Structure formats: structure tokens, C-alpha cells
Amino acid sequence: MMQPNTLMLPALLTLLLSAGSAAAKTPPKVSAQQFVDLQQGNSLFAGFRRAHAKGLCVSGEFRSNGELAPYSSASLFKAGVTPFVGRLSIAGNNPTAPDLKAPVRSLALSFSLSRTEQWRLAMNTPPVMAVADPHTFYQQIQAIQAGPEAIQQFFAAHPESSEFRTWAAQYKPSGSFAGETYHSINAFYLINSDGQQQAVRWALMPTVTADTMAFDGDNALQQEISARIAEGPVVFNWVFTLADASDDENNATKAWPASRRQVNAGQIVLTGTAAQLESNCHGINFDPLVLPSGIKATADPILRARSAAYAESYRRRAKEQFQGALEESSHD
Amino acid sequence: MTKPTRFPLSMRLFHWGMAALMLAMLTAGLLMVKSLEPWQLNVLNLHKAFGLLALLLVSLRLVNRLRQQLPALPDSLPAIQKAIARASHYLLYGLMFAMPLSGYAMQYFAGRPVEVFGWFRLPAALEVNIGLYSLFREMHGILALALVALIMLHIAGALHHHVIRKDKVLKSML
Numbered sequence: 001m002m003q004p005n006t007l008m009l010p011a012l013l014t015l016l017l018s019a020g021s022a023a024a025k026t027p028p029k030v031s032a033q034q035f036v037d038l039q040q041g042n043s044l045f046a047g048f049r050r051a052h053a054k055g056l057c058v059s060g061e062f063r064s065n066g067e068l069a070p071y072s073s074a075s076l077f078k079a080g081v082t083p084f085v086g087r088l089s090i091a092g093n094n095p096t097a098p099d100l101k102a103p104v105r106s107l108a109l110s111f112s113l114s115r116t117e118q119w120r121l122a123m124n125t126p127p128v129m130a131v132a133d134p135h136t137f138y139q140q141i142q143a144i145q146a147g148p149e150a151i152q153q154f155f156a157a158h159p160e161s162s163e164f165r166t167w168a169a170q171y172k173p174s175g176s177f178a179g180e181t182y183h184s185i186n187a188f189y190l191i192n193s194d195g196q197q198q199a200v201r202w203a204l205m206p207t208v209t210a211d212t213m214a215f216d217g218d219n220a221l222q223q224e225i226s227a228r229i230a231e232g233p234v235v236f237n238w239v240f241t242l243a244d245a246s247d248d249e250n251n252a253t254k255a256w257p258a259s260r261r262q263v264n265a266g267q268i269v270l271t272g273t274a275a276q277l278e279s280n281c282h283g284i285n286f287d288p289l290v291l292p293s294g295i296k297a298t299a300d301p302i303l304r305a306r307s308a309a310y311a312e313s314y315r316r317r318a319k320e321q322f323q324g325a326l327e328e329s330s331h332d
Numbered sequence: 333m334t335k336p337t338r339f340p341l342s343m344r345l346f347h348w349g350m351a352a353l354m355l356a357m358l359t360a361g362l363l364m365v366k367s368l369e370p371w372q373l374n375v376l377n378l379h380k381a382f383g384l385l386a387l388l389l390v391s392l393r394l395v396n397r398l399r400q401q402l403p404a405l406p407d408s409l410p411a412i413q414k415a416i417a418r419a420s421h422y423l424l425y426g427l428m429f430a431m432p433l434s435g436y437a438m439q440y441f442a443g444r445p446v447e448v449f450g451w452f453r454l455p456a457a458l459e460v461n462i463g464l465y466s467l468f469r470e471m472h473g474i475l476a477l478a479l480v481a482l483i484m485l486h487i488a489g490a491l492h493h494h495v496i497r498k499d500k501v502l503k504s505m506l
Contacts, residue, residue: 115455
């Protein structure tokens with residue numbers, strides 16, 4: 001009985017490998033559910049985000065200098081102050097993972113401008129994606145989960161990842177959430193009151209450096225930023241990069257030349273922190289496609305995939321939380 | 333006074349117009365919650381905007397229906413089947429209201445203002461309520477499947493009248 005199976009194994013492997021290399025060209029389409037299944041992995045942390053599960057809530061305000069107002073009619077770009085709720089987090093599905101092991105750090109913001117105007121932003125430390133579409137991104141996550149060798153093979157098969165790899169090779173994690181640069185990665189269109197459209201990317205640029213880590217342990221970054229903000233506000237400059245006609249706003253793997261015009265729209269000021277389950281950021285789906293008037297999504301396939309994937313993650317954890325709350329109240 | 337043998341034109345227009353709209357909305361809804369393709373965002377936004385249109389249409393449709401003379405079901409139809417027919421129509425109307433209302437409620441509690449064809453926006457909660465979002469999100473999904481099942485029953489009923497009973501019930505809506 002064993003004999004035929006053993007003989008078939010090499011043939012099967014060859015078939016799988018050839019399927020794999022064909023997939024590198026045109027990856028099989030995956031659904032939002034498959035994508036979130038992969039992010040969630042084998043260990044389910046009920047009630048938590050499927051990606052960037054570990055984080056803490058922050059609060060603060062955007063102090064706009066008015067410089068971006070000619071480009072976008074969004075109300076927060078007029079000179080003035082707009083409060084926000086935000087979240088600092090690390091990549092991964094585990095809400096108790098060690099802070100310093102995560103390869104990516106994030107800052108998400110939610111501006112509740114009015115009952116009809118909301119803006120959610122989800123920004124990460126890398127300035128570009130390694131891949132240009134969600135189906136290849138799925139394969140990248142599979143490779144990351146499979147280990148260092150698989151990811152090296154993946155990168156070798158995907159030359160579009162070169163800018164990401166160059167960034168990753170020189171990136172030195174800061175000793176603080178306050179010392180990182182957080183990128184929009186995807187491009188968006190700003191729309192001004194005349195209806196003119198300008199493709200932009202943005203980054204939150206730190207105003208402090210933190211070369212050494214003063215804390216250790218699994219919650220080092222959370223402890224550090226909580227202590228830092230308790231002593232005084234943490235400030236970032238919100239810098240927009242304006243695309244030229246020759247730039248591709250729909251390809252998240254390619255940065256635009258450094259010579260492009262930049263506009264500093266003002267300062268993002270973090271003034272408070274709170275544990276995520278005890279504060280209001282936990283309930284927010286930081287879907288970057290929730291946009292106010294004056295900002296529009298580009299056709300970037302990665303950006304366009306984010307709404308459905310975020311919605312699936314949000315739906316799952318909301319249901320778990322809702323059912324948990326029901327169970328708790330039935331015990332009362 | 334004799335009952336008409338055919339539904340009035342206004343009711344036939346509402347019926348077939350909304351049939352097309354509901355088919356498109358259910359198809360879009362079931363596809364867009366799965367898709368990671370670039371069109372997903374456009375379909376999502378259209379689905380929400382047309383949801384408002386569907387709510388307006390079903391409101392007008394109900395008012396119109398209450399003012400019209402309806403053709404009677406065939407006398408030969410057993411009372412139980414008449415009761416089922418009546419109940420299924422109440423349920424269809426209920427779902428035609430519940431679908432857009434639950435859809436809007438889930439957006440409202442997720443703090444996502446609904447943009448209607450770029451003309452205006454429907455308000456959303458300033459602070460998200462994840463529990464109420466979940467309640468209406470799950471309701472919207474379950475009611476969608478219930479609506480699909482009820483539409484199938486509705487079509488099966490119409491065909492049963494036309495093909496098996498060979499009466500005028502289906503023709504009264506054409």
C-alpha cells in the first residue's frame with residue numbers, strides 16, 4: 001500500500017512547485033475571507049483585530065497650519081485644531097506579542113469631523129509595499145509565515161519588491177513609537193474646492209529620536225510611549241508629497257522621487273494614552289477608505305482591497321465581542 | 333363592484349422595477365463582501381446609495397398599494413394557500429424595509445457616513461458602537477439570505493399558479 005504513494009510523492013511535488021512558479025506570475029484570486037483567515041492564523045484571539053492585534057489607544061489633536069487647504073476642501077486642513085482618536089500598534093495577530101519582535105509598527109487615526117464627515121487613516125513604518133496587488137500580498141504573507149527561506153524565495157521571484165527590500169535593509173527600529181515615521185503607503189487624491197485633483201502620499205515625520213530602548217519586556221514600546229506622553233506631548237509633522245504627472249499613484253511598490261514637492265500640513269500631537277480595551281479606539285475599524293469630502297481613493301489595487309479585508313476582520317471581532325457581551329449579561 | 337383581473341400599472345411598475353433593483357442589490361452585496369478587486373469600493377458605495385433609493389421606493393410602493401384595488405386570488409385556491417400567499421407578501425414588504433434600514437444602521441454605528449451618488453451624505457454616529465454595529469451587520473446578512481429564500485418561494489409560487497394551476501395570478505402582474 002505504501003509503495004505507490006511514495007512513488008507519487010516526487011511527481012506531486014513537481015506539480016506543486018510548477019503550480020507555485022506559475023502562481024508567481026498571475027496569483028490565484030483570494031477572497032476577503034481567505035485573506036483574513038490567513039492573517040488570523042491557527043490561533044484565534046477572539047474579539048481582537050485579525051491584523052495589528054496588539055496596540056494601545058492614543059488621543060490628541062491635529063494643529064493645521066492651513067498650507068494644505070488650497071489642495072483639499074477637507075475641513076481639517078483649514079488653519080485650526082482638530083481632535084482625533086488613534087491607535088499605536090505592532091504587526092501580527094497576537095494581542096500579547098512582544099513589542100520589540102514585530103517588523104512593522106503602525107499609527108492609525110480617526111477624525112470624527114462631523115456626522116457626515118469621517119476620516120480614518122492607517123499608516124505603517126514601511127514607505128512602500130513589497131507587492132502591488134492583494135493576491136500577491138496573500139502569497140507574501142504565506143511566505144512570511146513559512147519562514148526566512150520562503151520569504152527570500154518569494155522576494156527573489158518578485159522583483160517589484162526591490163524598493164521595499166532596500167528600505168527593510170537600512171531600517172533601524174526606533175526605541176520609541178515617537179521616533180518612527182508612519183507612511184500612508186498608498187496614494188490618495190486631494191480634491192480642492194475648484195474640483196482640481198492632486199495625487200498625494202503622506203508621512204508622519206517624528207520630531208524626536210530615540211536610539212536606545214529604555215524599557216524591556218513584552219510591553220516595552222507601550223510602556224515607553226505611555227511614560228513619554230505622560231511627561232509631555234509627542235509631536236509629528238504631517239508631510240504630504242505631491243505626485244508629478246509622470247508618477248504612478250496606483251503602484252504601492254514604487255516611491256516617488258525625493259525631488260517632488262512636499263507640503264507640511266501641520267502637526268499631529270499625541271497627548272494621551274489608554275489600554276486598548278479600556279478606551280474608544282478598540283471599537284473603530286481604521287479602514288483607510290473612510291474618507292471625508294476633499295479626499296478620494298486612487299485605483300491602487302492594494303488600497304482598493306483594504307475596505308473588504310478590514311470589514312471582514314471587523315465583522316468577526318465585533319461578532320465575538322457582541323456574543324461575549326451577551327453571554328456576560330446572561331450570567332448577571 | 334368587481335375586482336380587477338390585473339394589477340394596476342403603478343403596482344406592476346413598482347413590482348418589476350424593485351425586482352430588478354433587489355436582484356442587483358443582493359448580487360452586489362453577496363459579491364462585494366468577498367471581493368478584494370478594485371471595483372469593490374465602487375460597488376460598495378453604489379450599494380449603499382441605492383439602498384436609500386430602495387427605502388424610498390418601498391415606502392412609495394406601500395402607500396400606493398394601500399390605495400389600490402388588488403385582483404383577488406382565485407376562489408378555487410385553498411384557504412391555507414391564500415393565507416401563505418398573504419403572509420409571504422407581508423414578509424416581503426417587511427424585508428424590503430428591513431434590508432435598507434439594517435444596512436444603514438450598521439453604517440451608522442460603525443461611524444461611516446453614507447455618500448449618496450456624491451450629492452449628499454447620510455449622517456453617522458460620532459462615536460462608534462461596535463456592539464450595535466455587530467447586531468445590525470449580522471441582521472443585514474441573515475435578512476439578505478431570508479430575502480433570497482422568500483424571493484425563490486415567490487417565484488416558485490408564481491410558476492405554480494401559471495404552469496400547474498393554469499390560473500391568471502402570474503398574468504395579473506405582467
